[in-house]
Amino acid sequence: MKSEIVNGTLQIFDCDIDLYRTFNCGQAFRWKSITDFIFTCVLGEKIITVSKDGDTLSIFPCNDEEDKAFFINYFDINTDYKAVENLMRKNEVLSTCVPYAKGIRILNQAPFETLISFIISANNNIKRISKTINNLCVTAGERIGDSEHFSFPTPKSLADMNIDELKQVGTGYRAPYIKDTATKILEGFCLEELKHMDYCEARKRLMQLKGVGAKVADCVLLFSLGHTNAFPMDVWMKRAVNIMFFNGKQASCDELCNLIDGLGENAGIIQQYIFHYARQKGVK
DNA sequence: ACCCAGGGTGACG
DNA sequence: CGTCACCATGGG
Numbered sequence: 001m002k003s004e005i006v007n008g009t010l011q012i013f014d015c016d017i018d019l020y021r022t023f024n025c026g027q028a029f030r031w032k033s034i035t036d037f038i039f040t041c042v043l044g045e046k047i048i049t050v051s052k053d054g055d056t057l058s059i060f061p062c063n064d065e066e067d068k069a070f071f072i073n074y075f076d077i078n079t080d081y082k083a084v085e086n087l088m089r090k091n092e093v094l095s096t097c098v099p100y101a102k103g104i105r106i107l108n109q110a111p112f113e114t115l116i117s118f119i120i121s122a123n124n125n126i127k128r129i130s131k132t133i134n135n136l137c138v139t140a141g142e143r144i145g146d147s148e149h150f151s152f153p154t155p156k157s158l159a160d161m162n163i164d165e166l167k168q169v170g171t172g173y174r175a176p177y178i179k180d181t182a183t184k185i186l187e188g189f190c191l192e193e194l195k196h197m198d199y200c201e202a203r204k205r206l207m208q209l210k211g212v213g214a215k216v217a218d219c220v221l222l223f224s225l226g227h228t229n230a231f232p233m234d235v236w237m238k239r240a241v242n243i244m245f246f247n248g249k250q251a252s253c254d255e256l257c258n259l260i261d262g263l264g265e266n267a268g269i270i271q272q273y274i275f276h277y278a279r280q281k282g283v284k
Numbered sequence: 285a286c287c288c289a290g291g292g293t294g295a296c297g
Numbered sequence: 298c299g300t301c302a303c304c305a306t307g308g309g
Contacts, residue, residue, distance in 0.1 A: 121291080122292060122304095123290095124305095129290085131307095170305085172305030172306055174305080211292065212292080213291060214291090216290090216292080234290035235289075236290065237290080253299095275290080
């Protein structure tokens, strides 16, 4: 992928990423749209702005090779989505999903932020998840300069909040899960090492945390820890998979496991295509 | 008033 | 192992 840094902006050429789809599919909750093609978000301690002009993706600010490497990884630029799409086209059912999700990317996000975000996502909807996370950042994060933007809270700042404060932000009954998980991370539970661990082992580890079941663990593994075979099974996916692969009948756990195994190393990416298809079709 | 939302937990068989 | 009520909260 060709790219260059010009005046503090990273430009990536011949890039077919669809920013709207990528930011609004429920994998990330903090990107705000300025226009249809310009979005902004706090990553780490910096306010990042990205825009799309034709086939050129621009990311600002980007000051050095280290920044560049971070963005290439964050936006998953080096993964060959065309290859995944070609694989999907060989399957009659999967091929119908491809047009509904062209240009999506699976972001490689900050693990702690992703973990807390998906604990909040349990039995919740995307709009309210975003609102709650924003409240959490304003309450416990750091203001960036004199802007209206805030960083995502550190494990310590969340662990230091009491349950009532966490509830007041809108986390509801998940408040103790958040406090407990933040405390575990603060005390040394290492998320980074899960990246290099076997998928099943990493999943078991995550599920030891309160508020983290199979689905939340898979989201964290897929959206922040590089496990592209993780296949989050939410209510949308269950409906879609049952209709697409099991003739409308409810599949058993074994049948689902076999299906996901059959999708291989990129099952998680394929999952995102199915998710987009299901939501745009309004599968019920 | 009722149901749903990118579910998880704990209790009970 | 599987099932199930319950868990806050806001929008349809």
